[in-house]
Amino acid sequence: MSYIDFIVIGVIAAVVALAIIKMVRNKRRGIKCSGCEGCTKDCTERK
């Protein structure tokens, strides 16, 4: 493993972390599919 390997691994980890953060945040907002807010946005009727 060379230093460049760690840089690449770091980049991958950062990208994956960003994706997970976004997904978790969406889940908290009650969005069913990440990105698409078509069906749940401000839906007050959900149980």
Add this chain to the structure above:
Amino acid sequence: MRIALTGNPNSGKTTLFNAITGKIEHVGNWAGVTVEMKEGKVKPSLNKSGLQMSVVDLPGAYSISPYTKEESVTRDYITNERPDVIVNIVDSTNLSRSIFFTTQLLELNIPVVIALNKSDLSTKKKTMIDTELLSRLLQCPVVSTISTVSSKNGLEKLVSEAARVSQTKDQEPPKINFSGTKGKKADVRRFEFVNEIVQMVEKREIDSAKQTRQDKADRIIASPWFGIPIFIGVIFVVFSISQAWVGPWLAGILGGWIDAFYGWVQGLMGSGVNPVVSALLLDGIIGGVGAVIGFLPLIMLLFFSLALLEDCGYMARVAVIMDRYFKKIGLSGRSIIPMVIGTGCAVPGIMASRTIKDERQRRTTAMLTPFMPCGAKLPIIALFAGIFFGGQGWIGTSMYFLGIVIIALGGLMIRKMNGDKSKSHFIIELPEYRIPSVKRALLSVMNRSKAFIIKAGTIILICNALVQLLQSFNWQFQVVAASAPEASILASIATPLAVVFIPLGFGLWQFAAAAVTGFIAKENVVGTLAVCFAITNFINVEELSLAGGAAGDVSVVFGIGAVAALSYLVFNLFTPPCFAAIGAMRSEIGSRKWFFGAIGFQLGMGYTLAFLVYQIGTLATTGELGGGFVGGLIAVVCIVGIVSYLMIRGGRKTVAKPAKLSI
């Protein structure tokens, strides 16, 4: 303060909501697009009052007494939540029906402002409405609005009137002479009162009962002979634009950029990087996500065309055409609405089944709607159509109509299983045709594209990275040699599953793995295939094969023929949808028995169809049966047997229910 938007279906509530709040909710020129309430804040540019103002968009209703589920959402909200102001949106081309609801709202002791919407349309029809007189007669402010345009639309005045009346609270309901009558008799009086008002304030030059050009058009568009061919033609054009004429060309450009990005990252890393790590970034993340994103132009074009279709009023006619056939299977034309919405995404489609009153019809619609090819399934269609069938528009078109046929068959089977013999009545309002708004279609496309990109960058990205890792290592966590990918964790998990798919023609672990990740999100099918076969760009390959150059390169890599490809396509389209849609199904169906029955039904349907496609196709093209015929036949016979048994058992029940309502 809170403003509630209420009004008849298709009076333009959501369009007005979007205009006031700057949001982009889905709209369509037909009744029943909104099935849940939505809340937003009033745009500061419209709100001059300095008050905090939020707006709630409610599903349409014709009266305060609820007749469908989404109408009761409206009533419950108003009576329980008591908003500060009700903005009653009145379709100015249809005063005589709308004002009935208005008079009911005025009796709730909540200040009401009337938005006389679509005032451009009524002016065009030379219908003059004396707003001042109307305001005086109903004792509430009336504002003319055109929510489809961005300036001089009356919205600022509407918002300030709403702010003003919320402070005054001195509105009084109009005095209708009920003279002791109650219930329906009283409401007849109410209608008579409305008639008087309309007679005073409205001057129509054109009698609405007269035949118009639109009626002539309807006689052709919704006719029993031409209706279906026109519908097929329209859908063919939509899919051809998206997948054959314009889409691949745009996708080729985008694919070039993705390739360039791939190459740039590759060059940046140089050759000194560990191959497993670089493959994870290049093939797993960039390649997998890139393969999915590459289909974005096709999806944008499809959504754009569908948005135009919905906006122009055509879809209500489709419901009329389909009603004849759907009635035979125990559904009504009303069920077509969730299915058309499901062409965008199955989740809102399933949720739209809520507008169907009859419980059995509603459940059946919710479980059949996912058979429509949704936006996420489009990349799968485009991929296989592109690689194996030269990117023809008819593949998508035939999948769309195959979906409808399967829905019809499925509906019939479910009906038989339930022993249901009820008849349904069908009524749907026919909105006027109008020139669809390109701006609105573009907005809707931008919104959906954004969602698609975010989805590709989150869930698809993570799935692809996982798939890449799982296929790079074996169970001892040693790196798998490139020559022997069968040793990987992924292959060892997917191989047993692949055995089940041998009779369907795609008994390869890569395809099995892709079908499974497809349940997380259907785009994953394309992503996983890209990762497993280390192909980044499906679009340009398709162009190559179109040009006849390195013809069908990818089809060689895939190791399956065109028949098996079609079978795989059918399998992925007609099995249970993604988890999100399954969740929506569960909540709309609301019964465990029905829900698990639905999943089993969908699995059986996908398997049987793919089996038939592969075996019959192989027999027709090579004269021999495909591999694993006997095993597959046993499975299919079991599935058919169970379904037949349930249908026969249902037939014995023969509950003769009374005719049911469907609106």
Add this chain to the structure above:
Amino acid sequence: MSLSNGELRESYLIKAIESIDQEMTDFLFSLGFYSGQKVTIISKLASNYIINVRDARYSIDKELAQAILV
């Protein structure tokens, strides 16, 4: 007679709505289908009737047209 036997482009006054369930009658009522209301047949398309009631166009099926007495 029932609306399904009505003439094209003719207007009729609704007399009664019969032989369908209460929910449907209620819903039709909220659209303004009550006795005394004018209804015009715009087109007949196989099993569907396009009618005009209170300035709105509706497509109804034959069964429903048969239930509307004029």
